Amino acid sequence: MNNIAAIFKKEFRSYFNSPIAYIFITFFLALSAWFFFRGFFLVGQAVMRGFFSWVPWIFLLFIPAVTMKLWAEEKKIGTVEILMTLPIKDYEVVIGKYLASFCLLGVTILLSLSIPITVAYLGEPDGGPILGGYIGLCLMGGAYLAIGMFASTITENQIVAFILGIVMCFGLLIIGEDIVLFNAPNWIVPIFSYLGLGAHFSSILRGVIDSRDLIYYFSVIGFFLYLSVLMITVQKWR
Amino acid sequence: MIEVINLTKRYGATVAVDNVSFDAKAGEVLGFLGPNGAGKTTTMRILTCYLSADGGTAKVDGYDVFEDSVEVRKRIGYLPESAPLYTDMGVIDYLKFIAQVRDIPKSQRSQRIKDVVDICGLEKMIQKDVGELSKGYRQRLGLAQSLIHDPPILVLDEPTSGLDPNQIIEIRNLIREIGKEKMVIFSTHILSEVSATCSRILIINDGEIVANGTPDELAGRARGEEVVHISIRGPREDIEAKLEELSLVSDFKRVKSDDDACAYQIVSQKGQNTAEELFHFVVQNHWSLTELRQEAISLEDVFLKLTGNESATQPTDV
Numbered sequence: 001m002n003n004i005a006a007i008f009k010k011e012f013r014s015y016f017n018s019p020i021a022y023i024f025i026t027f028f029l030a031l032s033a034w035f036f037f038r039g040f041f042l043v044g045q046a047v048m049r050g051f052f053s054w055v056p057w058i059f060l061l062f063i064p065a066v067t068m069k070l071w072a073e074e075k076k077i078g079t080v081e082i083l084m085t086l087p088i089k090d091y092e093v094v095i096g097k098y099l100a101s102f103c104l105l106g107v108t109i110l111l112s113l114s115i116p117i118t119v120a121y122l123g124e125p126d127g128g129p130i131l132g133g134y135i136g137l138c139l140m141g142g143a144y145l146a147i148g149m150f151a152s153t154i155t156e157n158q159i160v161a162f163i164l165g166i167v168m169c170f171g172l173l174i175i176g177e178d179i180v181l182f183n184a185p186n187w188i189v190p191i192f193s194y195l196g197l198g199a200h201f202s203s204i205l206r207g208v209i210d211s212r213d214l215i216y217y218f219s220v221i222g223f224f225l226y227l228s229v230l231m232i233t234v235q236k237w238r
Numbered sequence: 239m240i241e242v243i244n245l246t247k248r249y250g251a252t253v254a255v256d257n258v259s260f261d262a263k264a265g266e267v268l269g270f271l272g273p274n275g276a277g278k279t280t281t282m283r284i285l286t287c288y289l290s291a292d293g294g295t296a297k298v299d300g301y302d303v304f305e306d307s308v309e310v311r312k313r314i315g316y317l318p319e320s321a322p323l324y325t326d327m328g329v330i331d332y333l334k335f336i337a338q339v340r341d342i343p344k345s346q347r348s349q350r351i352k353d354v355v356d357i358c359g360l361e362k363m364i365q366k367d368v369g370e371l372s373k374g375y376r377q378r379l380g381l382a383q384s385l386i387h388d389p390p391i392l393v394l395d396e397p398t399s400g401l402d403p404n405q406i407i408e409i410r411n412l413i414r415e416i417g418k419e420k421m422v423i424f425s426t427h428i429l430s431e432v433s434a435t436c437s438r439i440l441i442i443n444d445g446e447i448v449a450n451g452t453p454d455e456l457a458g459r460a461r462g463e464e465v466v467h468i469s470i471r472g473p474r475e476d477i478e479a480k481l482e483e484l485s486l487v488s489d490f491k492r493v494k495s496d497d498d499a500c501a502y503q504i505v506s507q508k509g510q511n512t513a514e515e516l517f518h519f520v521v522q523n524h525w526s527l528t529e530l531r532q533e534a535i536s537l538e539d540v541f542l543k544l545t546g547n548e549s550a551t552q553p554t555d556v
Contacts, residue, residue: 002338002339002341003339005338006335006338006339007339009335009338010324010327010335013327013331014324014326014327017326017327018326077322077325078318078319078320078322079322079323079324080322081283081288081316081318081322082316082318082322082323082380082383084287084288085286085287085288085311085314085316085318086311086336086339086340087308087309087311087312087339087340087341088308088339089308236288236289236290237289237290
């Protein structure tokens, strides 16, 4: 626990010691607010569906940018050599780093609460879908982060980690979308629609938090964290 | 304290460490000497549990580096080559981070940090960011990082590379100082460094240990021959003809000649009082002697002999 806390603290501070955190938060808030308010007054309804339907796509670009440095940078400048010879278990480092990136995401999501506050001020929104939407954002963002971190363990080049992260997240997102499902062979459709990141998000978005959706997101996160640990271990055998 | 048996590590087809065995006891300063790419860093990385090996075992303080890696890591302080540090952290934050991971109790942390800052001479840099430090200070911070938990074993990979001569001397003194209480393993390809700091030397070439002994023992191996530098004033042809005849001279080489004097490097078998004999030789021929000195055979000669093209490939203990 102590080790995870130490890694967490180091990583979280490092986000705020570099411009990454500020750029991420600013751009995310600006972009999501623009996407939201663009249609909000036209529709004239106190709902946040528009916002929640855009965010998975915004995340797709932003989250790999948050995770790309987690391992790639350490490998590039060699600090991983000190880090991995400290008396820490590999999984503790992975979890510490993951939690740090998750908390950066948490801070960002917290700051975006200005949108529902505005909506509540202007109208009488239904709380359920908004609450569900925010929980969904955390889960979905968490899954993206785990995938992005795994991408970062593969390479020592941050740009490669970034692009790989986007590609992997996009892959997992698109397979659950209608455009793929319509064209996929029949037998694969249920598998794809279950594995798709977006489908579970939209069911949470309705305000219904189903345990199956929770299990899905937690398994995706767990699976990619496990892959990261595996990758780190394998690299000792290079 | 460290026991390495038949350690082997391959990178694809190249064998980086080939059947290396050695041991080291507490209180030793062990120098890894070898040309670039000889396998020094790889050996150290295996000892510090950063890499796995393809064969053999390594034990630190009785713990296997593959089985009980966390226990091993607790006992080792490691400074990798060129001291990679987080440049976006403050010096003090960095040391705090290491202290926390190294499980130093909260109450002792600030004292330990103060101690290593003192030992490594970092007082003036404590408020700065790591990124602002010069190479020498980064090296010191890396050393401070490796000392913070007071480990019984210190592994330093080329701790003096890239430093200026003053800094090199400081770091060497520091290593010698630390080596009084701890076991230190450090690697270098600078020869004077090992003879100045180590109590024992391992010469590694092509992944194999080609020599293992104290600096004196190793230098002694090359001392089968003696080299004398002599400078004589007299007719050159004459001198050389006579030198040729002299039985105790097994080989000579003219290093300089001008109107004034000719300088020669004379190689002879050991134990013949070559310098004295040469003095008499000059006097008998009525020339004058302008310089006469015995050249010390250095580690350098041993090193070149062992790692050169005609290198001995059998590991030999002295």
